[in-house]
Amino acid sequence: MEFVWDNDQRTFRRTVRAFLAAHLPKEWETLAHGPATEWQSAFSKRFCAELAAVGLLVPHWPAQWGGRDADAWMAFILAEEMWAAGEPRGGQYMNVNWIGPTIMRFGTPEQQARYIPPMAQGMTLWCQGFSEPESGSDLASLRTRAERDGETYRITGQKIWTSYASEADTCFLLARTSPGRNGISVFLVPMTTPGITVRSIPSLIGEGDIHEVFFDSVEIPSDALLGAEGQAWDIAKTALSLERVGIPRFSFAIRALHRAVKTLQRLQRFGSGAMERAAQARAACEAARFYSYSIVDRRRHGLPIGAEASAARYATVLAERAVSEFVVEFVPEAMSGSDPSLLAHHQRAIVAGIASGAAEIQLNIIASDLLGLPREPR
Ligand SMILES: Cc1cc2nc3c(=O)[nH]c(=O)nc-3n(C[C@H](O)[C@H](O)[C@H](O)COP(=O)(O)OP(=O)(O)OC[C@H]3O[C@@H](n4cnc5c(N)ncnc54)[C@H](O)[C@@H]3O)c2cc1C
Structure with missing residues (x-):
């Protein structure tokens, strides 16, 4: 090509x-x-x-x-x-x-x-209210309930790791309207609705990024339901497939790598060991870029996007990690804040393999749907 x-x-x-x-x-x-x-x-x-x-x-x-x-x-x-x-x-x-x-x-x-x-x-x-304390990769087990009462729903439960929740105007919320895998629905919930409490979770990755969100008998009108009751799976699958290819994190990684190499050159510390590792990290970024481009091309041609998106996302995780490991090893002073931009990249890379869905889940999809490997018998 x-x-x-x-x-x-x-x-x-x-x-x-x-x-x-x-x-x-x-x-x-x-x-x-x-x-x-x-x-x-x-x-x-x-x-x-x-x-x-x-x-x-x-x-x-x-x-x-x-x-x-x-x-x-x-x-x-x-x-x-x-x-x-x-x-x-x-x-x-x-x-x-x-x-x-x-x-x-x-x-x-x-x-x-x-x-x-x-x-x-x-x-x-907006914020995305999917994950719960006992329910991350296995979203089908989520327990936040939305009970219909005439023209309203009453929502009770807890979300966790919710990015942007303290600043968000609206939550794209998954909640259970009936038992079972097909009993989950999507609600569009204004964050100012009485009964919602947001608590910030202090973390390595930066101030204000992740939160717990509590729903204590939160009453919302029935027209806050998106789609039909029980349609969350269809809706979330559409949403997640758009997100998986939508985040070219490799371009931030390339920028960080370039910055780290410039710093090392300026300090006359860019020896052959660093050069080889920088080249490997750059190659990982380019692999992620081309995997991602292949998904964009499929979308451009209206072709279905399946497990290929998982490969693109996993390649991006590897790229972010390669750059981050390079920086930690060769420009360690950046981690104590001498270069906020490199530190910001590192903070995002730490969570790359978990934040928008665990990397191991992507590997499972690649194994079964791209490589055709058998699933372990249950
Ligand atoms: C910075 C950050 C921001 C986030 N923002 C949001 C947000 O805005 N909204 C939101 O809803 N969620 C958010 N999340 C949560 C994120 O989506 C979950 O952390 C993720 O889906 C994993 O779920 P979990 O944490 O419950 O881990 P688990 O699902 O319990 O996984 C724990 C470990 O077990 C492994 N594992 C689990 N199941 C399998 C399996 N079947 N096969 C192999 N390995 C497996 C995982 O790979 C992982 O290493 C965020 C997380 C982070 C770190």
Whole structure:
């Protein structure tokens, strides 16, 4: 396969880079901005509104919803450039990648009218309420209940590891409406609803990033249900498949690697050992990039995306880890804060193999669905 960017794609990438150069604060690279701090969330609302104003927030959305019907390549170029810059959109990357498109597909006209325009204008933050203390990889076992009572649902239970929850306006929530695997439903829940308590979980990965969210008899109107009762599996599968290919974390890794190598060269510490390891890390990033491109190409041609997305995601996890290990070994001073940008990459790489679904689950999918290996008998 010969891979080249066409003129429109090159021009688009230049436009995005010029926008970033003009709109990120001068000291951006040295700001210790975790992905979900209060500062980052406020900044993302200003930044995304500016992106929206020039048509760069949701170019891949249908024109009807404020987009330009741009194809999957343009969406990916945009995402690559945003991640290379440390993802200044903050949590809003979820809105544009999968929450908006999922509501376009499954929402009622009222839900679409209420939730999609603020996303297209860059004015709103969402969080994803899937994981629970006893239920992460095995989402089918989740226990948060939503009980119907006339025109309302009453929600009781607990979510955990919820990114952005303290700053989010709305939660894309999975809750159980009846027993069994097909008894889970999706609700769009305003985070200001009485009975919701958010507690931040202190962690290595940065201030304000992950939370516990408690639902204590939270009453929401029945029209907060997305799709039909019990349809969560279909909806979540659509959402997760959009997210798995939507995050080009390798571009942040490449940027971090480049920065680390420059530092070593400046300090005259870029010897042959470091050079070999840097080359290996770079090769891992390129592998992740091309796996991801193959998924974008499938999407561009309307082909189904299955286990290939797991391979792309796993390759990206390996790339982030390779860069992170390189930095820890050869530029260890960055870990104590001498370079906030390298530290930020490291913090994200620590959780790369768990945050949007465990890497081992991706390996299971690759083993059974791509390689055709037998499953272990139960
Ligand atoms: C930084 C961060 C941000 C997150 N943000 C969110 C968020 O916004 N919203 C949200 O809902 N969740 C979020 N999560 C949670 C994340 O989706 C879960 O951590 C993940 O799905 C794994 O679930 P778990 O933590 O319960 O681990 P478990 O599922 O209990 O897994 C623990 C270990 O067992 C392994 N394992 C489990 N099952 C299998 C299996 N079948 N085969 C082989 N190995 C297996 C896993 O690979 C893992 O190593 C976040 C997590 C992190 C770390």
